[in-house]
Each structure stands twice: as C-alpha cells, then as structure tokens.
Amino acid sequence: MRGWPDVPRASPRAVLLALGLVAALCIALFMTLGVQGSWAFVLPFRAGKVATMLLVACAIAVSTVLFQTATGNRILTPAIMGFDSLYVLIQTCLVFFMGSAAMAAADRRLTFAGETAAMVLFSALLHWVLFSTARRSLHMLVLAGVVLGVLFRSLAAFLQRVIDPNEFAFLQDRFFASFNNPHGGLLMVSALAMLGAALLGLRAMRSWDVLALGRETAIGLGVAHRREVTRIMAIVAVLVSVSTALVGPVTFLGLLVANLAYAVMPSFRHVHVLPAAILLAVISLVGGQMLLERVFAFDTNLRVIIDFLGGLTFIALLLRGRVR
C-alpha cells in the first residue's frame, strides 16, 4: 500500500473528538428513542444497560489492543487464545461441584472476585512456565493458549453434558447474560476491578509504545520487556473476567474494534489508539443494541451481529495479508 506523502492527515485529537461525538449520540439516542410510559422507570433501566455496555466496551477494547501489543500480532485476541473459555470452564466447575443452589446463594461479587483471581493466577502460571522454558516464548505462549482454549472449551462442554439439566439451565443463563439484564452489584465490582487495572496500566502507557517495536528493539531501548508483558497479561486477565462475567464471551468484538482503531487513528501511540478502540466499541455495542431493539425488535442477539461483522473483518484481514 503506497501512500501519498502530501495528503494532509487528520490529527489524532480530531479523530477522537469525532468518535466521541458519535458515541455520545448513540448513547443519547439509545436512552431516549421510543420511550413509552414513565420516564422515571425507563431512564434508570436503560442507564443500567448503557453502564454495562460501557464497561464491556472498555474491557474488550483495551484487553485486545494490549494483547496485540504484547504479542506483536494483529489477529490474535484474548478470546481466540481461550481466555474467556477458561472463565466459562471455571464457572462450569463451580456449578458442577458446588451445585447451582450454593452458587445462587453465594454473593456474586465474592464469586466474581474469586474467579478473577483464578484467571490472573492461571495466566501468570502459563506465562511463567513458558517464559522460563521456551526461548521463542511469545509464540509458544500463543500456540499453547490456542490449544488450551480448545481444551477448556471441550472440558466445559463435557461437564455441561453430564450435569443435571436444571443446573445446565442455570449455567446457560449465566453465560448468556446478555446486555438486557445487568446485575447491579456486579457492575460496581467490575468498575472497581477496571479502575485497578487502569491504575496498574496508566504509568506504563509510554513503554507500551516501545513494546510495539518488538522485543529486541524494546530491550535495546531499555524497556524491561518481560515485566511489561507480564503486566499486560495480568491486566488482560482482569479485563476478560470483567467482560465475560457481565455478558458472556464475545469473540470478535475485540478484533473488530482494535483493527478499526488502527485504521482510523493516524497515530501509533496507546494514548490515542486505546481511547479510539474504546469509543469504537461503545459505538458498536450501543449502536448495535439500538438496531437490535428498534429495527430487529429483539429477534436476534447482539452477539450474533457483532460476531458476524467481526468475522468478516477477520477474513478481510487474512485476505489482505496484513497479518504478522
């Protein structure tokens, strides 16, 4: 792809402003379109949905962009590597061994904290094992992740087959917790978890720009490569837990918004790319949900639409050969 050096490029700030306006418009329309009956009921009800979507948008966009920075690859996402199937497996195991009654009685905030801790622990373990043994560690890590993802999915599917049908219904309800029935307590805990991840990440933002140049160059420039990659993996684990706990696995949204963000943002810096990806995710989720509710009249599932568009992006990326 040859560019024209004299074509003026939009500034990153202008792009962010435009995306921000579109996102705000989407949210405003979503909140106010087609209200029948009491505003006092509709507004808080819809605000809960919007809050869920905002959290999920942040979690998915940030985790995907960071994951791609750490792996130096633009088609890998935490979802493809089986992070969210691990979350599903943990949930399934809990219900399988403890029963849905105990799970339903337990505080969801507590179980969420426990599950997130397990996720972080697991990704740290995977990371540590592979970093201390293999030399081409990142590629090994990714390959192992893909294979483990299949394993987790199969194990979860197996447990779900042998489980009591009532328990299965309970589980399915958890995994397909779509954007329509957000859980208030969980929202607060998720927001706190994301805040923690953001605090962990904000200071490292500039070294992530260097990380995108690849391991050797990053080390040459004095970035502690291993520490930064570990930090990213921990943040990704927390964020994936948040989004999966809130709405279940969404496979292709991350891929879609991350690559759109790279395409529209005339800058490589995380300071610019991360907000752009978040705003794009907000637009896709809120806009998509609005289409779903107003145009398709709830006939289909938002995840179906997003996975359809995301899948198309994935294929387009493969065909254009822009995959490293």
Added chain:
Amino acid sequence: MIEALGVTCRYGATVVVDDVTLRLPAGGITSIIGPNGAGKSSLLSVISRLLPAASGRVLVDGMDVAVTPGDVLARRLSSLRQDNHLPARLTVRDLVAFGRYPHSKGRPTAADRPHVERAISYLGLEAQADRFLDELSGGQRQRAFIAMVLCQDTDYVLLDEPLNNLDMRHAVAIMRLLRRAATELGKTIVLVLHDLNFASCHSDRIVAMREGRVVMQGPPEAIMRPEALREIFDIEASVHEIGGDRIAVFYR
C-alpha cells in the same frame, strides 16, 4: 571496554557460542566476520543482553549486562538486529524519536528534537521523514532503524549486519558515518559484517569466528591474508593491496 568472559550460548543442545573470551577496548570500529552459523549474531545478542548466556559474563564498562537495569544500559549501549519488527502507522521521525526513549522516558523535551533531526539528516532521510515506514523501500527502512540507534547516542553501538538491503552508495555512506562517529565522537562500534572487503577497508580491528569460537583477531592486515582467510572461511582468496586497502578476491 566490552569484556566477554567465558561466554557460552546454546539453542537446545546445539552450542552456538563456545566459551568465548573477548576484550574489545573502547573506541574504534570492530568487525566480526566468519562463515554462516559461526555464532557472530548470537555473540552480539548476548553482549546486547537480547539473549541470555548459558554461562559466562559480559561486562560493559564493568557493568554486568545480565543484572544491570535495562534503562541504565540503554543509555550506554545501543544495538540493532538483522530483522526488525515493523509496527504499522509509524513515520520515520516517530521511529527515530524512539532513540531518545532511554533519555526522556517517552516524554520528548526540546533538547531531544535536535538529536532526532541530526540523526535523520546523517542518514539522508530528510525527504522521507514524515513517510510511514511501510511505504519505504527495504534500504530506506534499514537506514531509518540505524538512525534510531544513532539517535540513542550511546558510547557503544552494536550493529548486526547494518549493510543488509543497502545499495553500494548507502553502504559506503553508512560505513563513513560510523567512522566519523568513532573518530570524532569517540564511539565504540561493533559490527557483524558479511562483506569481507567492507570490513577490511573500514575496521580498526577484525574478530574472526568459526564454529562458535574466536579463531583470530587483529588489525585488518593480520586477517586479510590468504592463509588466514582459508582457515576462517575455507576459501581460496588472493589479497591485493589497492590504494592502501587490502582487498580479497574470491569470486571465481
């Protein structure tokens, strides 16, 4: 001074650098030559802490590269690898500015700007400075990466085959540039070179490696001899003195 003390490096069971002890005094240009698979790049990677040594130590000005904090070392020693990962949407100036990262921690100050512009003009990239890297030719990209390393402004500069992808004009220009950096700024430059005659014309010292060991080292006059080249490369070469430089001829 760079000291490699009993450095061994292996990939699995294969030993690629075999108990190498080497002392490179500060200043001047040192070229590492040798046949493919001699361990040249691996040795350079160990020295620039990209690859952990299985045993042995590397000291740069007395600092052990394995334990010195990365950012401290990055202000003393810079390195460039053969194949460089290329993130999209990065202009030449963006890339070169990364050379200031060890000094400014990603917040470029007014003092960093002249460094960046100087490095760009040293490598003749002014016209391409605002182009994206993926719009450039291989040689221009190689020069952009060299500019980044020079912009890092370190006492020690390690380059792994910097002349890759470059035409003759730019290859000569880069060797002259490195010579100037060595004489005028007192930099210590270590290169892995494949072109024997470039090594001969521009180096102060040549280190010859074969099968993971240093087999010979010395000034170009000591290495550029038919017997020595036979021992290092297994080739029959005649060496001619042309205009004060020793040129090996081995093309037939």
